[in-house]
Amino acid sequence: MMNSVLILGRQPALGLAELESLYGSEKVSAVGSNAALVEVDPCLLAFDRLGGSTKFCKHLTTLDTTNWKQIEKFLVDVSPGHSQQMPEGKMRLGLSVIGLDVSVKQIEATGLTVKKAVKKTGRNVRLVPNKELELNTAQVIHNQLTGPTGWELYFIRDGDKTVVAQTVKVQDIESYTRRDRGRPKRDTRVGMLPPKLAQIIINLAAGKLPEEQLQNICDIPAGEPIPRKYFEKTVLDSFCGTGVVLQEALLMGYDVYGTDLESRMVEYSHANLDWLTSDQVYDATITLEPGDATNHQWKDVDVVAAETYLGRPFTSQPPQEILNQTVSECNLIIKKFLHNIHGQLKAGTRLCLAVPAWQIKQNQFKHLPLLDSLEEIGYNRIEFERVQHGDLLYYRADQIVARELLVLTTK
Incomplete structure (x- = not known):
């Protein structure tokens, strides 16, 4: 079963309590300070009815590092292959970060490096620029990052590890x-x-x-x-x-x-x-x-x-x-x-x-x-x-x- 990662709202404790109330504490764990991992079939997560979660993400993997350079290397290695599995059309890429020691400038630089790696496969890529460490909901909607050729990736620090997730839905x-x-x-x-x-x-x-x-x-x-x-x-x-x-x-x-x-x-x-x-x-x-x-x-x-x-x-x-x-x-x-x-x-x-x-x-x-x-x-x-x-x-x-x-x- 694919686990889900939910990005919590402005006051994350409310969203965490909401998830625990609905699905049980054994199915919910905090990821860093602003996210939760939920071990529930995604089709049972009625995301549009969750007031305390702003984004619904698919858990992709967990990395044994919080070092941004190592995270960037992972991203450069996997992105070209992933882009080939997408439907035809310009790929739209966005990066969001919670809890890692990285600046907006570094995220932008990583995005450009990934863009170059994907372009070598012959695919056009548009990088959505970061105003902050996380892209906001309006940016995700406007740039269609949850569409067939969209890819917003989340990197969330969880202790000495980094949870990697892909946004599949945002609050309406x-x-x-x-x-x-x-x-x-x-x-x-x-x-x-x-x-x-x-x-x-x-x-x-x-x-x-x-x-x-x-x-x-x-x-x-x-x-x-x-x-x-x-x-x-x-x-x-x-x-x-x-x-x-x-x-x-x-x-x-x-x-x-x-x-x-x-x-x-x-x-x-x-x-x-x-x-x-x-x-x-x-x-x-x-x-x-x-x-x-x-x-x-x-x-x-x-x-x-x-x-x-x-x-x-x-x-x-x-x-x-x-x-x-x-x-x-x-x-x-x-x-x-x-x-x-x-x-x-x-x-x-x-x-x-x-x-x-x-x-x-x-x-x-x-x-x-x-x-x-x-x-x-x-x-x-x-x-x-x-x-x-x-x-x-x-x-x-x-x-x-x-x-x-x-x-x-x-x-």
Whole structure:
């Protein structure tokens, strides 16, 4: 079986936890700081539904060196033969590097050396220039590096070895943009949940997926619906807002159930899901209703995936008194919600909640007090083999309010 290498997103711990959640820790291992090796049949890797991975690569080989000159020699030796196996047409070559001691200038020089070696076989080659050590997704798409005559190679340091992989698919940035900015109803006041993060939240909530349910879905783009109910589960978002989690869960093949304290938000979710389903037929049940998460009664819920109340959207460091007040307010609402829903869920039900954490200094966070009493209110926090709880934070360097992903099961 051919193993796959996934290039992880801006916050790699989230992507690693997502993969471990879906495929099991025994099938997933970190490669360097920004990639993962997944020992799963590539046809069971539903890449378009992974929010935390930006590129899907085929593992080619692992070299017993991290020396760039030796890596270059390997590349010059194998490239001419590989080029002869490609269909006719100009070969397009791109090189990306993670973790190796090499400069953009050196990568460019290696690319030119490889280009000369391939041209000696009579084949024309176009080298895609590096702006950084890695080519970005837009460059890969624009230069058709995943096409029949394209070849983006990754060289990823893993300890004293180098993993070599070929990119076969990249995130569909146009589809993500459409599903984010193209929706008819958006509200910056309640925060903008990126579709990629919504996918991660759903996948962390879903847990390990049975192989029979993953068969043949990897070729269905994320922007198109799975044509039948694959998972026969209902995903609840009890703080649905404008419906981003519901939208992504619907695309994954789940029934969806959304509630929100504000009727206006429920109307926004209705409008956005109507827009999403206007040109596709979805074999799914959609339930939307107003409801206060601290006392609402839901029915038939299998998985809970939600971004909870995040409190005030601070743009600068607040006074201590205001911060403490906000933390207390958020803690109370989320704790009441957890108490309320606990009795409505079967034992072992998984939840993934994006809850607030506050960056008080660079990379130092103030967390909700309830995190220390989860067992007392009937929940176990899921442990990951490859990722620590403190790494499950989604934020930008200059952001005060981060989203902390809380992955739980009911006791």
